[in-house]
Amino acid sequence: EAGVAQSPRYKIIEKRQSVAFWCNPISGHATLYWYQQILGQGPKLLIQFQNNGVVDDSQLPKDRFSAERLKGVDSTLKIQPAKLEDSAVYLCASSFRGFATDTQYFGPGTRLTVL
């Protein structure tokens, strides 16, 4: 069974530029999550999708971050414009139904460096 795929693996940009990350969840998983992991901290949820609808985006900085999952499968996360403090690893995860008991499966992440 293929795992969660993410691309690119690494990205270096200058502040005020824009960047996009892509995630393809495990086949059949209804729920998709985007997390931000700043160096030295645990992952923090940015947004949760159930199929193609947003369940929780309360911690997404909506003035600069956006995410979509148009067909309920793969998803993109965009930052525009980027700030220095956006340097982090962006993790995508998926789970079968989104229940609290479900295991979340994580992709390898995209390491973003903002200069």
Next chain:
Amino acid sequence: AQSVTQLDSQVPVFEEAPVELRCNYSSSVSVYLFWYVQYPNQGLQLLLKYLSGSTLVKGINGFEAEFNKSQTSFHLRKPSVHISDTAEYFCAVRLGGGSQGNLIFGKGTKLSVKP
């Protein structure tokens, strides 16, 4: 709101020695508890989870954890570690009882196994 505290940021240990990684949580309601492992440049992988029932939970790679409700702890243990266990370990909590609450992670504990 629930929170997670991982009491040690780094734990050095010699190969074949036992190890305990400590985790305390704060919540006024029932919770589900998880331990994830993150190897360098990889995403998170579930080690084990406590949902209900027996307070001693066994996971992959010989790890186990014990849920202690009175002490609000969920410490991770392994009786004999290997070099390959060198990684960062994250404790996480999620509200139970059918809630749609987020997965909240601790800051992580870096386990370093030395020969």
